[in-house]
Amino acid sequence: MSSFGTIFKVTTFGESHCDSVGCIVEGCPPGLALTEDDVQPQLTRRRPGQSKLSTPRNEKDQVKIHSGTEHGYTLGSPIGMSVKNQDHRPGDYSETDLYPRPSHADWTYIQKYGVKSASGGGRSSARETIGRVAAGAVAEKVLAKVNNVEIVAFVSSIGNVSMNRDPQDETFQKVLQTVTREEVDGVGPIRCPDEGVREEMVKVIEKYRDAKDSIGGVVTCVVRNCPIGLGEPCFDKLEAKLAHAMLSLPATKGFEFGSGFAGTQIPGSKHNDPFVWDETKQRLTTKTNNSGGIQGGISNGENIYFSVAFKSAATISQEQETATYEGKSGVLAARGRHDPSVTPRAVPIVEAMTALVLCDAYMIQQSRNATRLSISDN
């Protein structure tokens, strides 16, 4: 459905070809300083039309808060937010209406809903993610106040050009420990903090753009200062909720955290993260972090990091042999220009979903912990 979360919960609405898109955020704690200025930056980062590498569709995407705040502070009541669709042209796709776009949602939406929408895949549009990003910005503010939680995502591969993501690689761990959003954005539209591969990534995208083709990539995300104890065994382990959140994003193909798929090849004796005493934190930490900050489904205070695979965009301008809805073979070419790689734009969306997962997990754990303390004999 269109709701996500248990206590800190978001419900979204809107598709590309309607009046507006937005969300309701339930469960936000009262007393949080919050205005549109807190929400807009991530929406702006998500916005298309920011560079020659991405789609020219221009949207202002100005968010409005309709409820739930007063004098710049949250009341604890639902926060309604929306963004106008200024650029919707319901007739735009009409020429290609005979064809379900390959690897797009057009055909499955009709099978599921029994109706055909102007946009084809209705809610499968990336525009649906605006509500998520707006809600995520609120969650981020809560987390920042709670424990100075930092969430930073970046592009770690484009096509076959990839950063070294080996969890035991020192450079990679350094990036995870230090990378900021400013750095990620400062390096141009590609949003990859590794200058060793960045140039090459740009070239790859340009190559596919010029070929009227598209190419996928991987977004890696790190969470620093995550409170210890988040995640709910057994079904709502923290990695399970993160995987759910990430695979609910359009165009995703995979998720891995910590050592990930590569970790299956590392024997336990090397993969296990030994405990060591940290004098500064006055608690146990782990010497290595193959666990990716989560053990037994619960955050352990180390950096949480994970990667999300984004497929090559399904909508391409070059001609494709396929079939019409009625089954006649034919050739389809999407009109206009299309994003050769959605991966860089996914960065703030991945951050938003991460914040939603963590904020909800935090509030559930707060419930347990505060109740546990209130029933304690001491």
Place this chain on the structure above:
Amino acid sequence: MSSFGTIFKVTTFGESHCDSVGCIVEGCPPGLALTEDDVQPQLTRRRPGQSKLSTPRNEKDQVKIHSGTEHGYTLGSPIGMSVKNQDHRPGDYSETDLYPRPSHADWTYIQKYGVKSASGGGRSSARETIGRVAAGAVAEKVLAKVNNVEIVAFVSSIGNVSMNRDPQDETFQKVLQTVTREEVDGVGPIRCPDEGVREEMVKVIEKYRDAKDSIGGVVTCVVRNCPIGLGEPCFDKLEAKLAHAMLSLPATKGFEFGSGFAGTQIPGSKHNDPFVWDETKQRLTTKTNNSGGIQGGISNGENIYFSVAFKSAATISQEQETATYEGKSGVLAARGRHDPSVTPRAVPIVEAMTALVLCDAYMIQQSRNATRLSISDN
């Protein structure tokens, strides 16, 4: 929490060191033939102690249905099921009680719950999965009646020995189309249907077993005959629920479906699955299946396939340098013998979670579809 699903819903209970483990299945349709004989086989497949490759801990794991059926048919009321813990020895881990096991849940459970359980990681034990497998067996029966849905999982890699999982590889597609549980089980404890790599996998496990070490692997799962239209945009896309389900399993590190992480390197023009008319099915199908049977978060009738990464087991018999709960450095060695690879045993658990996701998604879609038809003017 310990519940999963919206309409077809399972709630589990139990840890290793208590009286029993089990579940309640809510929302099962009435009139389904169901006895313990339907549930036991998958529990038996999940059971440890089946071969010299796995742990000798011997459990009978006989399931009992407590409610929800009469004369061998479901009533539509909650189905209570349980399995006795026959082998629980709360004192067993006492010697190592000073140390949180590295990369295990011991330390995070204490941080989260504020209490220390005999088993250390409480519900993080693989024994918790019994309730899932029992519930999954019910879901599978529903799906089999609905559309002859077939769910088959198998080991596709152990350590660095791997089947070719390229979605465009013909051998791999052949396996996905034809593999049966009988075949998977018939090839010995390794549960890999590819004879080209099977022997080598066994050797890898034996090597790590002999070294008192452990090694991870990948389980691949295919769903055939899945009804079209399952999965709920936007947050509960079918792949999102599958990812959630899989990453909620102990020891998992990643999930990918269809072309997965490798698919990020294939340009859109080749990655897109063109539509073709299928005369037999009298509907559109896709020529290739990089989408893994899911488009826009919705099943499209092609085979659904995905892979799940399982890390090397955290509990190993060899000595590990680590620290005690109080932070003193020391050396820990788990007593007794331990499973060098949990991956083969994960096969029926992956199948169970898949069935739970699909059965719930099917019942939600049935709700929409039946209501849509009942409000139609025709």
Place this chain on the structure above:
Amino acid sequence: MSSFGTIFKVTTFGESHCDSVGCIVEGCPPGLALTEDDVQPQLTRRRPGQSKLSTPRNEKDQVKIHSGTEHGYTLGSPIGMSVKNQDHRPGDYSETDLYPRPSHADWTYIQKYGVKSASGGGRSSARETIGRVAAGAVAEKVLAKVNNVEIVAFVSSIGNVSMNRDPQDETFQKVLQTVTREEVDGVGPIRCPDEGVREEMVKVIEKYRDAKDSIGGVVTCVVRNCPIGLGEPCFDKLEAKLAHAMLSLPATKGFEFGSGFAGTQIPGSKHNDPFVWDETKQRLTTKTNNSGGIQGGISNGENIYFSVAFKSAATISQEQETATYEGKSGVLAARGRHDPSVTPRAVPIVEAMTALVLCDAYMIQQSRNATRLSISDN
């Protein structure tokens, strides 16, 4: 929280002193004809300022549909709707800001949320019900298409002037069988279809209005043509969901269905509803209807009827001795004129909540029933 329902689900936002109020409706079946014209009538019926008996606060309350429909039909995606707050004056209550209004939500909201909102009781305002009414209008349309379901509420008592609500009274049963919204609205602002008591009710309200006081009342609601089989044992029995829905409305004090509290005095031999064969319907019906259309938590096809108690409005213009937030005794008088009885305005709100409960229950039962049929051997 601010969400209600499992499959057909509404989430609302907004309080009196913000930009707008509204809702998101999830789970609406696709293909339903729906425009603002379907939603506006119930909002208009809910609107204050319609007669000299009610508050002069004038709101246009024009609803706008933001998403989820195209060309006048639902897509199956979330339906976002909102109504502007045109008359909000955040400073309006300032003079009485020192006092928590007695029997209002001012004090408890501060205790709960730790912040004080301009409106005092934040979401406790009747304005919050706009989102419910908008969502209920959609649910009603579904139900009307499904089985010509009719939901009609009316005022059955004001203060101590009451219709005879004895379930065995013929006149009362006649009203339940025939009353329409047109009749209810046609008899003036009091919305009581019984001309024997209507005049007296008006006089009672006028008396309390002139005394700057308020008076409560009872709203009775009947549902005709409800499909058989709705309601989910054991916790979500149909009457339990209706009770939940009704008691979630501002100013309610009680709920009873069928014979209600009076029914506790009727012995089983008379209270039981004997079954009889109905030739027209070709099924069993009941001779009497003390059950109020629900048996074992499940609708039985008879008329569902229930009553909801509304207390005398807490905000009155006369002076009240009470205390300030700091505990100093003093005298409070609300400024301006206030509704002497909210009961008549509650009529469309009760109908809306009823529709929301039934539509969700219907879609859950459709899920079970369609799945049951799909697994049947025949």
Place this chain on the structure above:
Amino acid sequence: MSSFGTIFKVTTFGESHCDSVGCIVEGCPPGLALTEDDVQPQLTRRRPGQSKLSTPRNEKDQVKIHSGTEHGYTLGSPIGMSVKNQDHRPGDYSETDLYPRPSHADWTYIQKYGVKSASGGGRSSARETIGRVAAGAVAEKVLAKVNNVEIVAFVSSIGNVSMNRDPQDETFQKVLQTVTREEVDGVGPIRCPDEGVREEMVKVIEKYRDAKDSIGGVVTCVVRNCPIGLGEPCFDKLEAKLAHAMLSLPATKGFEFGSGFAGTQIPGSKHNDPFVWDETKQRLTTKTNNSGGIQGGISNGENIYFSVAFKSAATISQEQETATYEGKSGVLAARGRHDPSVTPRAVPIVEAMTALVLCDAYMIQQSRNATRLSISDN
């Protein structure tokens, strides 16, 4: 469905004619002292066969805790509990199998589920409430530790013999302030603390018992020391959840809290509860308590009290004219002896549901409050 609650959540299973009945309690805080001895007393109070006024069906109803505790303390993991059905005789009702019992769930269950169970109404049996009572006992223990919360229910009317329940009656308020479970149980099977009406109640029940008939009644419940701030606007107001909980009990017909239905006749000027400063508590309290301890859906620290109407039991031994499933007129008489009034036995069940509602509401509020404090600048 068969689950209730959001954080502190119970899922129940079992009907009369199966192996056992029970529940899983999720979300219980860790570190709570808990053994079967804490749960058994309320189950024993619920048990039939305790007096000549109630049904002779004899059940031992010994509860067993299967998981979630160790060494007498909760772990924070799900608590599985069950009670064996020792007295189930699936053939017992066979003679009357031709007739759906009037005002019972037999007919609606078949309509809903499409299958006929041995017990007729499946989960509509009072035996289903065992899981609720077991879970409620856990919730009560939490609440008692939290703030010494006391929950006491008692019979306030049988047939037309009733205590004075006027909220402004001094004797009634005295009872609410002081009544204990010991007192309620100490006065014999009728469980009414008012000696002025108790004798007469017993006579009423005896009269109907001798006439092979049944009679209904009202159970009133008071909660003392409830923490302030519980209840979730807008849909999950505390009274809404209580109403939901109560109307989900078998045989209930109505719910009212505070002044209830009678309160609709009291003008606002008298109904409003003025605030006064309480020197002992160092906070505002209310002079009167027509609000029943809940304002704006949120507990205000005063006593919460409400009443629940229970209908006359549907199963009676005297002959009733009715129809068979096929529609033939005939006469039905239930075999054996049946409870002439279920009302006294409902007392511990009402208490259990109250505890479940409050414990969940408390934990949700703890989540908000603890998070609010953690984001505060001070």
